[in-house]
Amino acid sequence: MALSLMKxxxxxxxxxxDLATFARLPVYLQTFLREQNGVVAYxxxxxxxGCVAEPTWHSLDAAWQGPTAFWRIYDEMTEADIPFGQDCVGNQFLLRGDAVLLLDTETGELADLEVDFKHFLFGVEKYPLDALGMEPLRGFQQQGGVLQPGQLVSVFPPFCVAVNSGKAPSLKAVAAADRLAWLADFHQKIKDLPDGQTIQLTSE
Structure with missing residues (x-):
């Protein structure tokens, strides 16, 4: 899909x-990145x-091979998984072979989206709200919020936590690095807990 079709x-x-990272990518991802070296859309x-050193939030190498690379944090991932993108709250889209997977950065669970990269982009173009799980972004926008490049939506309390208050979750824009670091820390704290465990939470 051409970038011109993205809204x-x-x-x-x-x-x-970053030509070293670019050289390691499958041909179809290289083709996409040659047109535009990554994008923030929708x-x-x-x-x-993209294949850049700066800004760090846009660097594929930082997400894939850096000190906070996702495979270093999430047990279900391997070093070969390519974290090519993310949604508005910081869940990760990965390439494993030619398959696109979704990493839930709260729970660490991986879901096979049963599409290749080309059909992932087609699905995003046709059904962006569903394909990208954009409800938190829509809620944030309805409150008057606007995401800037390099930001993600912080959702508190996290989706995977059952809360008794009945209040809607708090939504705010935070730096992508801060959001991903908070999610990684949260995941480490809950990953070995049994279902139904009571926990104390602190927001980002």
Whole structure:
């Protein structure tokens, strides 16, 4: 899918400067990144990373091989999984072979979306709200919020936690690095807990 078919483009990645990472990618992802070196589209609903050193939030290498790379944190991932993109709250889209997987960054669970990269993009174009889980972003926008490139929506309390208050979750824009670090820390704290365990939460 051409970038011209994507709606709500906030950011494109400019020149390919990280050629070492680019060389490791499958041909179809190289083709996409040659046109634009990554993109933030759907007003922040989808971020596809680029082959750059800076800004770090847009760097595929930082997400894939850096000190906080997702495979270092989430047991279900392998080093070969390519974290090419993310949704508005920081769940990760991965390539494993030619399959697109979704990593839930709260629970660490992986879901096979049963599409390849091309059909993932087709699905996003036709059904962005569902394909990208954009309800939190819509809620944030309805409160007057606007995501900037390099930001994600913080959702508190987390989706995987049952809360007795009945209140709607708090939604706010935070730096992507801060959101992903909070999710990684939260995941480490809950991953070995039994279902139904009571926990104390602190927000981002």
């Amino acid at each position: 709500g483009i906030l950011y494109t990645g400019g020149e390919l400067t 007003f922040g609903g989808l971020h596809i990373r």
